[in-house]
Amino acid sequence: MQKCSRCMLPANYRAITFDEEGVCNYCRTYEELRPRLEDFDHLERLFQERIEGARGKAEYDALVGISGGKDSSYLVYALTEVYGLKILTVTLDNGFLTDFARDSVKRVVESLGVDHFFYAPEWSIFRECFRSTTRTWGLPCLACGQIGYGLL
Numbered sequence: 158m159q160k161c162s163r164c165m166l167p168a169n170y171r172a173i174t175f176d177e178e179g180v181c182n183y184c185r186t187y188e189e190l191r192p193r194l195e196d197f198d199h200l201e202r203l204f205q206e207r208i209e210g211a212r213g214k215a216e217y218d219a220l221v222g223i224s225g226g227k228d229s230s231y232l233v234y235a236l237t238e239v240y241g242l243k244i245l246t247v248t249l250d251n252g253f254l255t256d257f258a259r260d261s262v263k264r265v266v267e268s269l270g271v272d273h274f275f276y277a278p279e280w281s282i283f284r285e286c287f288r289s290t291t292r293t294w295g296l297p298c299l300a301c302g303q304i305g306y307g308l309l
């Protein structure tokens with residue numbers, strides 16, 4: 158099976174195409190957008206504007222999804238400790254949440270002193286989303302992303 162000569166994405170990846178050099182459309186798009194994506198001073202200013210636009214407008218400045226992994230845990234840390242936001246955190250419980258993940262979430266929110274809740278939609282909602290993402294993209298795992306984004 159053909160793979161991108163740069164990132165190794167395979168030919169069966171969703172909506173992938175390859176150019177004459179064997180480079181995929183995702184790599185080419187990144188190449189085109191790279192100057193904007195790596196202008197960190199500009200991105201920091203945009204982020205600060207968004208934060209100041211949200212700060213103090215409601216009981217919480219932001220609602221943040223947390224899985225207990227390092228990325229979302231760091232985000233919770235940065236938003237509270239670096240940017241000084243008052244945030245509410247939520248974890249989507251898809252029925253597959255492990256005790257380890259649940260404990261990790263609890264440790265992070267307790268140590269940073271942020272409010273948190275677990276959200277567990279009815280199984281019928283997951284079932285419909287699993288069906289939909291499997292039929293559309295062949296990937297049932299996208300269902301949790303859809304529900305998570307919908308929740309947030």
Ligand SMILES: [Zn+2]
Pocket residue numbers: 161162163164165166180181182183184185
């Ligand atoms: Zn690529």
